[in-house]
Amino acid sequence: MADKPTLTFAFMDPPYETGRTATFFRMLDISARRGYHIKVFAYEGAVALPFSLQKAHANSVHGRDAAEENHPLPKDWVASLMAEAEKNGGSLNWVNCGLCVDERGVNAAIDGVSRGSPSDFWKLAAASENSLVIPTR
Amino acid sequence: MSKYLLIESRDPYESGDGDFIPSLAAQLTAKGKEVTILLVQNGVLPARTNAERGKLSQALEAGVTVLADSFSLRERGIGDSDIAPTIRPVQLDVVIDAMADGIKTIWH
Amino acid sequence: MKALQIVESAYRGTIEEQDDTIIWLSHAMKGAGADLTVALRGNAVNYAVKGQSAAGLAFGEWQQTQAPDIEHDLTSLMGKGVKIYVMEADLASRGISRDKVVDGVDLLSFDDFVDLIEESDRIWHW
Numbered sequence A: 001m002a003d004k005p006t007l008t009f010a011f012m013d014p015p016y017e018t019g020r021t022a023t024f025f026r027m028l029d030i031s032a033r034r035g036y037h038i039k040v041f042a043y044e045g046a047v048a049l050p051f052s053l054q055k056a057h058a059n060s061v062h063g064r065d066a067a068e069e070n071h072p073l074p075k076d077w078v079a080s081l082m083a084e085a086e087k088n089g090g091s092l093n094w095v096n097c098g099l100c101v102d103e104r105g106v107n108a109a110i111d112g113v114s115r116g117s118p119s120d121f122w123k124l125a126a127a128s129e130n131s132l133v134i135p136t137r
Numbered sequence B: 001m002s003k004y005l006l007i008e009s010r011d012p013y014e015s016g017d018g019d020f021i022p023s024l025a026a027q028l029t030a031k032g033k034e035v036t037i038l039l040v041q042n043g044v045l046p047a048r049t050n051a052e053r054g055k056l057s058q059a060l061e062a063g064v065t066v067l068a069d070s071f072s073l074r075e076r077g078i079g080d081s082d083i084a085p086t087i088r089p090v091q092l093d094v095v096i097d098a099m100a101d102g103i104k105t106i107w108h
Numbered sequence C: 001m002k003a004l005q006i007v008e009s010a011y012r013g014t015i016e017e018q019d020d021t022i023i024w025l026s027h028a029m030k031g032a033g034a035d036l037t038v039a040l041r042g043n044a045v046n047y048a049v050k051g052q053s054a055a056g057l058a059f060g061e062w063q064q065t066q067a068p069d070i071e072h073d074l075t076s077l078m079g080k081g082v083k084i085y086v087m088e089a090d091l092a093s094r095g096i097s098r099d100k101v102v103d104g105v106d107l108l109s110f111d112d113f114v115d116l117i118e119e120s121d122r123i124w125h126w
Helices: A020-033 A044-048 A074-087 A098-104 A119-126 B020-030 B041-047 B055-061 B070-075 B093-100 C021-031 C042-048 C070-079 C088-093 C110-119
Strands: A006-011 A037-042 A091-097 A113-116 A130-134 B003-008 B034-039 B065-069 B087-090 B104-107 C002-007 C035-040 C083-087 C106-108 C122-125
Touching (some): A006 A020, A006 A119, A006 B093, A020 A074, A037 A074, A044 A098, A074 A091, A091 A098, A091 A119, A098 A113, A130 B093, A130 B104, B003 B020, B003 B093, B020 B055, B020 C110, B034 B041, B034 B093, B041 B065, B055 B065, B065 B070, B070 B087, B093 B104, B104 C122, C021 C035, C035 C042, C035 C110, C042 C070, C042 C088, C106 C110
Parallel strands (some): A006 A130, A091 A113, B003 B034, B034 B065, B065 B087, C002 C035, C002 C122, C083 C106
């Protein structure tokens, strides 16, 4: 069986601010279910996506408590997709731009997230079959 | 032959850069490249039959394939009967298919 | 692998980052051995304008001592061997004349831009 491809994505948006986030994670989900090797270079605001201290809340407008609301936390998406990729013989390697992490104070990331430098995007992309940049606006 | 997948996430109503992707697609097609535009997020808003599509119409006339993300369409209440016949709803898998096939993929 | 960095977004967070983060990223990638070309389009064509200054910003007692200097960053990126282009039509629509453009940055027609895309292995649009 041919090796599964390695795809690299660069993403920039912080959580909860744009429709790009859900689309990006949908792409990661498709890739993870296929057992592809996924590399994510999280740049600028996107380094907050796997921030381990995200906390769910209730929704009083809809009368739902925290459990009922089940508010999405992107850190859980990242963890779930890491597991999904591995389950299917692939991998999700999430690299946070370290300087971006420092200036935002989001150093506490979930397990499996690594800290890198801006040059890592080039290295990851160069070692992949293809890459996609999803910029912020 | 070079192939391209141009992902258009912006709509022509709010964005001042709505001509870029259709123009790029038309130009690449004129140079003999195989080009597909995938509309996602608010980029699907021009997919309605009676929508003003600006340069997207010209790209269609130039032979560019235009697809629209099914989830984005459903999210905006654009049903199958509302979509222009020249625009085809698809699953987002087309992006991963393209990337895995080495097709040059650009997000706008 | 030849990559084309298309920069469109302009003056986004440049004050607090003290850089344009994509021009800065391009510097870092070049340092890692990247084969890059940069094309400025949309509002980012203004990055190629001589005489930009964001100096002197202060919030209360806090003073910015390292204001972004995008003109310099483009010049130094060219000094590292990165070719930088600016979209001719986008300059014109913004009323920017050729003599206002940083030395060494070349004008690019849309047709040549398409050729540049075709010549690149990866096209990263920021």
